[in-house]
Ligand SMILES: NC(=O)C1=CN([C@@H]2O[C@H](COP(=O)(O)OP(=O)(O)OC[C@H]3O[C@@H](n4cnc5c(N)ncnc54)[C@H](O)[C@@H]3O)[C@@H](O)[C@H]2O)[C@H](O)CC1
């Protein structure tokens with residue numbers, strides 16, 4: 001897992017690296033600019049591309065000047081530079097790169113307060129106006145220039161952070177920012193990249209290593225950790241010879257109602273495909289024919305058998321499509337000591353009967369999307385605030401709270417907030433949450449502690465969707481296809497051939 005740090009901590013890491021290694025600040029800027037250029041050249045391999053680099057006069061601007069020079073050295077001959085001289089300060093590294101730039105044929109245009117901006121004929125704009133040094137919302141000349149660039153509709157590749165986007169903290173939906181198609185960010189993605197409020201400022205982001213001291217960064221205090229593929233490889237337990245279905249646990253899925261039987265089937269199917277040894281569905285009897293037809297591997301349990309099931313199963317998933325039945329079922333579930341996943345209609349019941357939150361067994365996993373979360377814990381104005389509440393509630397109640405979104409935040413009872421990097425907009429469709437619930441229940445049934453089950457489940461769920469997009473360029477993926485992609489995704493991650 002990688003620690004996600006604030007802009008202030010990045011400056012600390014910068015300082016520490018410069019003090020403790022032979023690398024000077026100007027060389028670190030050169031590394032960063034070179035790393036940017038490497039990705040930029042993959043995005044725009046045509047060296048005839050006309051590029052406009054817009055630089056401020058701080059270190060983000062210094063990067064911009066170095067990038068201009070490095071592109072020119074790599075035969076990008078149509079590079080031009082604008083410099084926004086709206087402040088009085090020039091960083092030392094900006095000045096040093098300015099001196100280097102004067103030795104090149106690159107045309108430079110400087111803009112002062114109140115100046116008009118000419119049209120931008122170039123094909124692509126590199127945004128090096130302001131980076132992680134942003135300390136207030138954009139206004140005046142800065143805002144005018146940003147709006148001018150946005151109005152051209154030209155693709156923007158931002159250096160480190162799109163100008164105007166705070167790297168961390170509360171993001172205001174009314175914030176003016178440069179709208180970047182790509183952001184090439186240094187050493188770590190910024191926390192705000194994971195909040196939906198940043199969507200208008202960032203379409204894609206890339207992260208490049210610039211040589212900051214990793215050991216130092218990993219020791220910095222931060223609640224936020226980014227899940228990586230290596231975490232999945234460490235957590236996943238390979239299937240050993242001579243194991244049998246009993247080795248992989250028995251999962252009970254409590255789900256479905258007359259009109260929402262599909263949710264139950266999806267959860268059961270995901271449970272099956274995620275490796276539970278046995279899966280039993282507690283669904284209304286009228287769903288039995290569908291279950292037997294679609295999922296012959298899954299067993300059925302009726303109302304009369306339910307009391308006998310509690311002790312026979314290893315994990316429970318409750319909620320998908322459950323409707324009003326949630327109200328009487330949750331009582332039985334909370335009296336077991338089984339690890340459990342609580343989703344959908346079971347969460348709605350909890351939000352209407354909040355005293356039940358106190359009765360949930362420790363380390364139960366709650367999987368709300370934004371609306372369910374706010375119904376449970378109150379309305380929030382920003383994702384930053386919502387994530388802070390998730391942390392407080394997870395610690396206070398000793399629960400695992402998965403706040404679902406394109407990037408799911410996992411609030412753990414120890415106060416850590418994990419960020420899941422997998423998943424994509426093609427997955428934004430009904431049934432996707434039911435699949436996640438089935439997957440999490442399967443991993444709990446296999447004996448993974450809740451902490452590991454959520455990491456595995458969340459990461460794989462998104463990775464299966466990402467794999468489908470990568471393989472077939474699909475723009476929409478039905479939940480069923482994600483289910484079917486789970487075993488191969490797990491295999492590719494953990495059993496590479
Ligand atoms: N350690 C690293 O990650 C490295 C980062 N590099 C680059 O440096 C920038 C951060 O540079 P910094 O000089 O600290 O700040 P900026 O260039 O972002 O801003 C300059 C300056 O502008 C003023 N300012 C802030 N907000 C506003 C505003 N809204 N309106 C007007 N003026 C504003 C403030 O005084 C700032 O100090 C980082 O993003 C990377 O691109 C290094 O190149 C490599 C190491």
Ligand SMILES: [K+]
Nearest residue numbers: 127130161163
């Ligand atoms: K920038």
